[in-house]
Amino acid sequence: MAIVGTLRNLFSESSRDESAQDARTPAALLLARLLPARCLLCADACTNALCAPCDADLRRTGEESCPRCRLPSSNGEVCGRCLRFPPKWSQLAAMFWYQFPLDRLIVGAKHARYWNMFDWAAVSTVAWPFANDATLIPVPASAERIEERGYNQTTLLARALAKRFSLRVDDEALVRIRATAKQANRSWAERRRNVKHAFAATRSLAGESVVLVDDVLTTGATLNECARAALAAGAARVDAYVIARVNPPRARDRIQKFNRAVA
Numbered sequence: 001m002a003i004v005g006t007l008r009n010l011f012s013e014s015s016r017d018e019s020a021q022d023a024r025t026p027a028a029l030l031l032a033r034l035l036p037a038r039c040l041l042c043a044d045a046c047t048n049a050l051c052a053p054c055d056a057d058l059r060r061t062g063e064e065s066c067p068r069c070r071l072p073s074s075n076g077e078v079c080g081r082c083l084r085f086p087p088k089w090s091q092l093a094a095m096f097w098y099q100f101p102l103d104r105l106i107v108g109a110k111h112a113r114y115w116n117m118f119d120w121a122a123v124s125t126v127a128w129p130f131a132n133d134a135t136l137i138p139v140p141a142s143a144e145r146i147e148e149r150g151y152n153q154t155t156l157l158a159r160a161l162a163k164r165f166s167l168r169v170d171d172e173a174l175v176r177i178r179a180t181a182k183q184a185n186r187s188w189a190e191r192r193r194n195v196k197h198a199f200a201a202t203r204s205l206a207g208e209s210v211v212l213v214d215d216v217l218t219t220g221a222t223l224n225e226c227a228r229a230a231l232a233a234g235a236a237r238v239d240a241y242v243i244a245r246v247n248p249p250r251a252r253d254r255i256q257k258f259n260r261a262v263a
Contacts, residue, residue, distance in 0.1 A: 040105055040114060049105070049120035059097045061245060069220065070094040070245045087220055088227035089212065089238045093129045094245035095121075098216050102244055106215050110153045118153070121243045122160040128167075130239045131209040136162055136169045139214040139226055140176050140199065158213040161241065173210075174199050174229055195225045201233030210235045218246045 038044060039051040046052075061070050066079035070092050073079040096102055108114040138154035146152055155171045162169045177200045210230045212223055217240070227238040 037116065040108070040117070041101055048123060049114065049116040055120075055124070058102050059099060061094055061097060067091050070217075071247070088224050088231060089240045091130070091239045092217070092245075093125075093239070093241045094217060094243070095124055096244040098218075098244035098246045106244060110215065111149060113151075115156060117243075118157045118160040121157060122164040125161065125164070128165045130211050130241075131237070132165075132167075134167060134209040134211045134239070135173070135205075136167050136211050136213050136241075137173045137226070137230065138169070138171050139212060139222060140171075140174050142176050153215055154213050157215060157243070161213065172202055173205065173233075174226055175202055195222050197225070199226050199229040201229050204234050205230055206234035207236050208234075209237045210239070212238065212240045214240070214242045216244050216246065217242045 037046060037048070039046045039054055040049050041054040042051060044051045048055075050058075062072065064073060064076050065071060066073035066082055067076065068078055068082040068087055068089070068091060071079060071081075098106070105114060105117055109117040136158040138152060138158040141149075141152040141154070152171070155169070158169045158171065161167060176198055178198050212226050212230070214223060217223060223240050223242075227240070230238045
């Protein structure tokens with residue numbers, strides 16, 4: 001297994017640009033034949049990033065969730081928080097909760113080139129929930145992040161979705177106009193301040209239905225600012241798609257955690 005993994009990594013390194021553009025290039029097909037794919041969790045042979053049993057074990061968001069934030073909501077109605085503080089996007093699609101082991105796989109897709117995770121996410125999306133003529137716009141990464149990783153994971157995800165549902169991707173429609181610090185380990189208020197007015201449109205989006213694409217939604221601060229920029233550019237509607245949604249702890253759980261910490 002170690003030898004196979006090494007060969008796969010070397011092969012992926014030599015064909016990184018081609019794979020980023022199309023996961024089904026001749027080189028990728030040859031790689032799949034010579035080194036059959038294995039489940040990223042249990043290592044069983046499979047045709048996707050995850051085998052069917054591991055896929056089935058992942059916790060999915062329920063039908064009774066708020067259509068705007070995908071947190072649990074009675075009868076699938078818009079939740080009280082979204083009524084009081086509505087996000088800039090109209091509807092959110094999030095298939096899974098961001099928790100172990102999916103969180104490790106998404107981090108791997110972001111930093112370790114687990115690119116087959118994006119095809120798996122597209123295949124796991126049974127039906128496209130938004131307009132059939134929507135423009136997919138990946139959340140733009142900073143130049144530093146792209147230089148560090150060699151790619152923007154949200155662009156690869158958007159391309160996988162576009163291929164599956166015959167949609168159009170415009171990965172240059174939004175850009176970061178100022179550098180931002182990493183969002184990890186920041187509070188909701190800090191995240192909001194960190195990305196405020198950090199994005200701008202490079203062209204008119206007048207009359208277009210836009211779907212912002214990201215891997216994970218935590219507080220929604222980044223997506224909200226991207227949606228603000230898209231609406232300012234004239235987009236008729238802005239929705240959002242993410243693989244996973246962070247389920248924030250309830251107030252009661254936070255109080256219990258605090259009490260244990262100070263006991």
